[in-house]
Amino acid sequence: MRQLHFHRRTFLAAGAASAALSALTGRAAAAITEQAAPMALPPPITRAERLARIGRAQALMASSGIGAVLIESGPSLDYFTGIQWWRSERLTAVVIPAQGDPIVVTPFFEGPTIREMLAVPAEVRTWQEDEEPLKLVADFLREKGVAGAPIGFEETNRFFIADRLRQALPAANIVSANPAVRALRMIKTPAELALMQAAADITLSAYRTIAPQIREGMTPAEIDRLYVAAVTALGGKTDGGLILLGEAAAYPHGSGKPQHVRKGEVVLLDCGCDVHGYQSDISRTFVFGADPSVEQRKVWDQMRRGMDIAMAAAKVGAPAGSVDDAVRSAYESWGYGPRYKLPGTSHRTGHGIGMEGHEPINLVHGEATPLAPGMCFSNEPGIYLPGKFGIRLEDCFHMTATGPRWFTQPPPSIDQPFG
Known part of the structure; x- marks a missing residue:
């Protein structure tokens, strides 16, 4: 077992820096609470x-x-x-x-x-x-x-x-x-869709509010504190989300190792909120404090294209699993996989969403349920490179008679991660 030796002066200096960063986070959260105005919300279910x-x-x-x-x-x-x-x-x-x-x-x-x-x-x-x-x-x-x-x-x-x-x-x-x-x-009514739209709008607005407040050295818990403050101020409810930093982003649900924001490494935000019992689920990934590397930009762009491939495949009457198949086929042609192997996409393309953050049915290989108007899904075919980083963008959509419609628009580029 590797042993770590701390010099007392170095340890105390690190502790002081951590305390200062926590104080900064607390002030930022307080400022968000004071400044963010609640959004107008649709009425609850009648x-x-x-x-x-x-x-x-x-x-x-x-x-x-x-x-x-x-x-x-x-x-x-x-x-x-x-x-x-x-x-x-x-x-x-x-x-x-x-x-x-x-x-x-x-x-x-x-x-x-x-x-x-x-x-x-x-x-x-x-x-x-x-x-x-x-x-x-x-x-x-x-x-x-x-x-x-x-x-x-x-x-x-x-x-x-x-x-x-x-x-x-x-x-x-x-x-x-x-x-x-x-x-x-499984089939949402207009009133349900309105509540889900409000939850999505709050989540994206919260991201845009907290992004400028993220500082080098912050932990996932400190970023999460900012997010909770923003959502609460905007009128939603949340217990927090999933924040993955650096290599931890290569593992879809994270790592138990200590994480801190570092220049040139990715920050992955995967959060949602509740509005009158209805959920959102949105992910954004960006590079902190530096221009993205060639590899980071390439993987981000490929993952973003994967979202568009999923939307093109999401046709009324098509088996839900065919959406996952379309994405996986493209990813395999780019050298990922095969199937759910890494590097590549180790999870389904998307899940159902409504009153629960995850609910049936899923956009996964073999799911034969036909897509129908009123169904709602996440679209998140993340790409993960173990030992390096992962890129996950996630926006939700609902099926209409003429095809899928986004609740929130995915970002245009890694340089504009919040649109």
Whole structure:
């Protein structure tokens, strides 16, 4: 094991420099908070839209032979009911029957808060700490006459829910709720697209706000602090993003090694934000404090061309996987890969996005789902050179009847990384 020997005076000088940089970061964050003006935001999803979602889900359930669906806490619960709740060992869930109003099952002591959030007509049925919540679900299914019909489970429901429902209802036939839940969530309405557009606008504006504040020696955490301050001031919500510096940018989700901004090395920002429950996801890569090297410029330009190749391939009716195939074919002709090997692109070209930063479906080889108006995706065919650097640009788009449309325009060149 290599041992490092610190001279006391050198160590103290480094500590003082770090403290000074942290103070500078704090002042910059405070200035951003004071100066950035909140953007005008679209309204949240309305009660009428949520009721329409339930109606469409019930029509899809009926056509698929599903008697009811059960959705626990998470984005899909919010999607249908407006209830924003976390997951714990205590079940909070909505049960939507193929006909009639849904019920919400929640602990007794959470009832008042859940009723405050509930944005659609639904009975709230509560259970005490010594009672089984899945018995309430089983009783409701019997009441609705669908106890013997297939019961749809949202794909992220946890195992204990199915296990304990079968104990309360031994004949329960549990099936995927995707035909009624994911099928709806995959196709965004104009109101959803407006919220996603606002989130994208805030993220890009935050990048433009913080870029001049980035200094040599900064860490990812210090840059992230600036980003959070900017997004908050602009009216969005975020827990921060992914900041990769230098060689760490060669690994799509980073490295555990210490990172600092250095002249001539890349800075990769991969962040998003939330506006009324809808997400953005944008990446920018640039070279700090120096002209890009020949190799940095070449890889940046190739990656940017990859985004255009993806957009040209994203045609209504085309299999989603064909977008990834088109990009990978070009990259292989340029000497990358083959397929997902490095140097090259080790991940899919893009992912679905909406209420979650990553949601089905993906732009990945073998995905046969046809592209349709209302679907939303990231476009991010990054190129990674292990041991050197990586370039990832990322903008999201949505499908229209005439083809894909950007939420934000990708930058024109490495010299103008924010447009």
